[in-house]
Amino acid sequence: MTESLRTTDSNFIMEAIEKYSDTLIRISYSYMRNMSDAEDMTQDAFLQLIKKKPSFENDLHEKAWLIRVTINLCKNRLKTAWFRKTLPLGEARFDFTEKESEVMSAVFELPTKYRNIIHLFYFEEYRISEIATILGQKESTIGSQLHRARKMLKPKLKEDFDDE
Amino acid sequence: MNKEVYKSAVSKIQTADVFKAKLEVSMKLTKAGINTLKIKRLVPVIATLLIIICISTIFLPRLMQVSVENNTKDEFKIMDESSNAMDSYASVVYIYGYSYSPSEWLKYSRYDSDEINYDAIRGLKIGEVTLDLKGKRYTGTPPDFSSTFDKGTEIYTIKNIKKESAVLVVNKDSKSIFYRQNKVVLNEKIPINLTVLDVLNMLSDTPKVSSVELRDENDGSWMRTSEKERLLSLINKELPKLAILNSQELGKEPYSNNRIPINLILKDGAALHMQIYPETKCASVFGGYIKLSSELYGEIQELFDQGEKYPSISKLLPYKESDVSYLYFVNNINGEKVLCENPIWSRDALFSMLNYYRVEQVKVNTDKHLVMTSTIGKSKDDNIIVNFYETEEKQIITEVNGVYYKPVKGQMLFKELSDYLYNSTDLGLIQK
Numbered sequence: 001m002t003e004s005l006r007t008t009d010s011n012f013i014m015e016a017i018e019k020y021s022d023t024l025i026r027i028s029y030s031y032m033r034n035m036s037d038a039e040d041m042t043q044d045a046f047l048q049l050i051k052k053k054p055s056f057e058n059d060l061h062e063k064a065w066l067i068r069v070t071i072n073l074c075k076n077r078l079k080t081a082w083f084r085k086t087l088p089l090g091e092a093r094f095d096f097t098e099k100e101s102e103v104m105s106a107v108f109e110l111p112t113k114y115r116n117i118i119h120l121f122y123f124e125e126y127r128i129s130e131i132a133t134i135l136g137q138k139e140s141t142i143g144s145q146l147h148r149a150r151k152m153l154k155p156k157l158k159e160d161f162d163d164e
Numbered sequence: 165m166n167k168e169v170y171k172s173a174v175s176k177i178q179t180a181d182v183f184k185a186k187l188e189v190s191m192k193l194t195k196a197g198i199n200t201l202k203i204k205r206l207v208p209v210i211a212t213l214l215i216i217i218c219i220s221t222i223f224l225p226r227l228m229q230v231s232v233e234n235n236t237k238d239e240f241k242i243m244d245e246s247s248n249a250m251d252s253y254a255s256v257v258y259i260y261g262y263s264y265s266p267s268e269w270l271k272y273s274r275y276d277s278d279e280i281n282y283d284a285i286r287g288l289k290i291g292e293v294t295l296d297l298k299g300k301r302y303t304g305t306p307p308d309f310s311s312t313f314d315k316g317t318e319i320y321t322i323k324n325i326k327k328e329s330a331v332l333v334v335n336k337d338s339k340s341i342f343y344r345q346n347k348v349v350l351n352e353k354i355p356i357n358l359t360v361l362d363v364l365n366m367l368s369d370t371p372k373v374s375s376v377e378l379r380d381e382n383d384g385s386w387m388r389t390s391e392k393e394r395l396l397s398l399i400n401k402e403l404p405k406l407a408i409l410n411s412q413e414l415g416k417e418p419y420s421n422n423r424i425p426i427n428l429i430l431k432d433g434a435a436l437h438m439q440i441y442p443e444t445k446c447a448s449v450f451g452g453y454i455k456l457s458s459e460l461y462g463e464i465q466e467l468f469d470q471g472e473k474y475p476s477i478s479k480l481l482p483y484k485e486s487d488v489s490y491l492y493f494v495n496n497i498n499g500e501k502v503l504c505e506n507p508i509w510s511r512d513a514l515f516s517m518l519n520y521y522r523v524e525q526v527k528v529n530t531d532k533h534l535v536m537t538s539t540i541g542k543s544k545d546d547n548i549i550v551n552f553y554e555t556e557e558k559q560i561i562t563e564v565n566g567v568y569y570k571p572v573k574g575q576m577l578f579k580e581l582s583d584y585l586y587n588s589t590d591l592g593l594i595q596k
Contacts, residue, residue, distance in 0.1 A: 013191045021179040021187065029177050039183050046191055055352065100173035103166050122167050123174045128512055143513055143588040153166070161166045162508065 013050055020063055021046075023124070024070045030119045031074035033108060041077060045070040064134050067124075071116065071135070078112070106156040114149035121146055122162070240304035242297075257293065257311040257319065257333055257342055264331055264342035268384040272574040273377060273427050273435040274330075275341075279558060279575065282339040286332055287321035305348045328366040329434045346451025353412050356452045361404035363436060363450045370431040373399045377435075378467050379425040385520045386573040388473035389429075395463040399428065402460055408452035418446040418453050424468045440464050474522035474572050478515050480564045482548060483541060485515045490547055492539040493585055497578075502591040513588035514540075521576050523562060523569035531556050536581050554578050 024045050028038035048069050056062040096104060107118055120126045120134065128146065132139040153161045179187075256265045295310035311317060317335040321327045330343045344366065347356055364371035373396055378387040411418070424440040438449045445461045446453050456464070478485065488511050491504040504510040532553040541547025551563040560576040562569045585591045 014188060017184065017187055017191065021184055022177075025179045026174055026177050035180075039180075042179070043187055043190060046187065050191060094173070094176045096173050096176065097169075099169050100176075103169045104173045107170060118170075119174070123171055129516060139513065139516075140583060140588060143510075147588075147590070157166050159166065160505075161170070 013046060016049060016062070016066070017046060019059070020066050023063065024066060026123065027067055027070050027116075027119065028074055030108075030115050031071070031078065031112060037077065041070055041073045044073050048073075064130070067120075068134050068136075103157065106153050109156070110149055110152055114145055114152065117142060117146050118149050118153075118161070240307055241302060243301045243303060255312060255340075255342075256345075257309070257313065257317075257331070258306045258348055259291070259308050259319065259331065260328070261305075261308070261348055262328075262344050263346055263348055264333075264344050266340050267343050267345065267437065269379055269425060269437045270343055270427060270435050271384065272386055273429060274325075274433045276573060277575040278577055280341070282332065282334075285322050286334075287323045289318055289320050290327060290331070291319050293317040293319070305350055325434070326367065326369070329368065349410075349451075352410050354410065355413065356408045356410055356450075358408045358450065358452075359404065360406050360408065360449065360454060363408070364404060364430065367436060368430040368432050368434040371404075372431055373403075373428045374431045375429045376464075376467065377427040377429060378470075378472075379427060380472075381423055381425050383516065383520055384425070385476075386522065388467075388470060389573075390467050390470075392463070392467075395467065398457070398460040398463055402457055403428075403454070406454040408450055408454060410452055414446065414453045414455070416444060416446075418444050418448065424464060426464065426467070472522055474524050476519045476522055477562050477569065478518035480523070480562070480569065481518075481540060481550070485511065487542055488515075488540055490539070490541045490543050491589070492547075493589060493591075494537040495582065495585055495591075496534045496536060497582075500585070500591060502585065502589045504589050510589045513584060514538075517580060517584055521571040521574060524572050526561065526568050526570045528568055532561060535560070535578050536585075552578075552581055 021042060024042040025035075025038050028041035028045075029035060032038050032041060045066055049066065054065060056065060107115055110118065116135075117131060120131045121128070126134065128142050129139050132142045135142065150161045256263050258264075291309045293309055293311040293313050293315055295307060296313065296315050297306060297310050298312045298314075309319070311333075313333065313335055317333060320332040320334060322330055322332050322341065328344060330341050333340050333342050347358060349356060361371065364373075375389050375391045376395060376399065377389050379385065380387050407413075418441050422442050424442065426438050426440065428436045428438065430436070436449065438447045440447045440456065440461065442461075442465065445456050445458065447456055481488075489507055491507045491510050491514065492502070493504075494501045532555045534551055535554045536552040538550045538552070539547050540550055548564065553561040553563065553568075555561060555570075558575070558577060559570060560578060560581065
C-alpha cells in the first residue's frame with residue numbers, strides 16, 4: 001500500500017529505474033546472454049510497472065516483483081521462434097579478468113534455470129525461500145536446483161563454487 | 165573463491181548511461197502516452213453518455229436506470245493468456261463473491277495436525293470450478309467458481325464448518341482446505357462495506373472471540389495463545405462495530421516496517437487473521453483495514469512483547485544458525501547417511517524447519533522409534549547429536565542431550581524430515 005501512494009507520484013518510475021535497472025539488466029543478461037536483448041527486457045519490465053501499477057508492501061516486494069516480471073519476459077522472448085541470436089560471452093563489452101571470464105563462461109553454460117538460481121542466490125543474495133517465492137516454486141525444488149547447479153559447476157571450475 | 169569472482173564479474177554488468185537516459189525518456193513518454201490516450205478516449209465516451217442521458221431523461225426514464233446499472237458493473241473480461249499473468253497464479257477460488265485460499269497464517273488454528281482425514285470431514289458438494297484462470301490476465305472481478313485450478317475441480321463444504329468460513333477443494337492431485345479471505349472488489353478504492361461483526365458472523369454462529377494466537381511474522385508459525393480477560397474483553401467490545409475500510413477510506417498509510425500477526429479464535433474454532441501495524445495502530449483484516457484504540461493496541465503489543473511461550477527446536481541447540489557449518493544425517497528407516505559437503509544451503513532449510521515448531525519437554529515414551537539422527541555443529545569435533553523419534557501418533561519427538569521434546573502446536577511428520585534429506589542435502593543427488 002506504500003506503493004499506491006508512490007505510484008501516484010510521477011517520479012516513482014524514475015526512482016525505480018535508478019534503484020533497479022542494474023538488477024534487472026543483470027537478470028536479463030543472465031537469461032539472454034547479450035546486452036541488446038537484456039536492455040529490451042529491462043525496458044519491458046519497467047513498462048509493465050507503469051501499466052500494472054501494482055501495490056507493493058515495501059521496496060523488497062517491489063524488487064522481487066520486477067525480478068519476476070523480468071524473468072517471465074525473458075522466458076517468453078526465448079520461447080519465440082524468431083529469437084535466434086545468442087551472442088557468445090566474448091562479444092560482450094565487459095572488462096572481465098581471465099578468472100572472471102572463466103567463471104562466467106562456466107555459469108553461462110548451465111541450463112537457464114540453474115543459471116538464474118545461481119544469480120539470485122549468490123549475487124542478489126536471496127535466501128532459498130525468497131527465490132522460491134519469486135519464481136513461484138517450492139523451496140525444496142530451488143534447493144535441489146541450486147545443489148545441482150553447484151555440482152555441475154564443480155568439474156568446470158575444478159573447485160566448489162561456494163567454498164564457505 | 166568462485167563465488168566472489170562471480171560477484172565481481174556480475175558487478176561489471178551495469179546499465180549503460182546511454183541506455184538509462186533512453187529508458188527514462190521512453191518511460192516519461194509512455195506515461196504521457198497513457199494519460200493522453202485516457203483523455204482522448206474520454207471525449208467520445210462523455211459525448212455518447214450525454215446523448216444517452218438526454219434521450220433517456222426525456223423519452224425513456226427506465227432505460228436510464230438500466231444504463232447506469234450497466235455502467236457501474238464491474239465486468240469480468242479475460243484479456244489474454246500469458247505467463248506474465250502472475251496475479252492469477254495464487255491459489256484462490258472465487259465463490260459467492262468472496263475469495264478463498266489456503267493460509268499459512270491459519271495453519272494449526274483449527275486442525276492441530278497435518279494428517280487430516282479429508283474424506284471424514286468432507287461435506288456436500290457445492291459446485292465445481294467452471295473457469296480456469298491459471299495463466300490468464302483479466303479485468304473485473306472473477307465470477308463464482310473460477311479458480312487457478314483446473315476446470316472440474318470440486319468444491320465441498322466441510323462438516324461442522326460454515327461454508328462462509330472454509331471449504332474443501334478437491335482435484336485429482338490434492339485435497340486442501342481453503343479459507344474465506346476477503347470480499348472480491350474490483351480494486352482497493354472500492355468500499356468493502358463490511359464491519360468486523362459482519363465477518364465474524366460469516367465465519368461462525370458463535371462470533372465471540374475466545375482466544376488470540378500470536379504468530380511469527382517470518383514464517384507464520386504459532387508462538388503463543390492468550391486468553392487474557394482484558395485483551396478478549398477489549399476485542400469483543402471494540403472490534404465488532406468497526407468498519408473495514410479500504411486504503412482510501414483509511415486516509416493514511418497503514419503499513420510500517422513491523423507487523424504483529426495474530427489470529428482471533430472464535431468459540432467454535434473458526435479463526436480470523438489480522439496483522440497489526442504498530443506505528444499507525446491500524447490492522448489489516450479481511451482485505452481491508454481497521455483502526456484500533458490505544459488501549460486495545462497496548463494489549464496486543466503486550467502479547468507481542470511476551471513473544472514465544474515455548475522455545476523452537478532450533479533454540480535447543482547450543483549453536484547459532486550462522487555458526488553451523490557441519491551437518492551429518494542418518495536416516496534410520498533405510499540406513500542412508502549423508503555428510504553435507506556444502507552445509508550452508510542445507511543449514512538454511514534445516515533451520516527453517518526447526519524454527520517452525522515450538523516444543524515442550526515430555527517424558528520418555530517407550531512406544532517410539534528412532535527415525536533420524538542428525539549431527540549439527542561447527543565441525544566433526546564440535547557438534548551435538550539430535551535424535552528424532554516417531555511416536556505411534558506419527559508425531560516427531562526431538563531428543564537433545566537426553567531430554568525429549570514434542571511440538572506444542574502442530575504436527576512434525578517424518579515426511580518433513582525425509583523430504584528435507586532428499587531435497588536439501590546431498591542425499592537427493594546421490595539418489596539420482
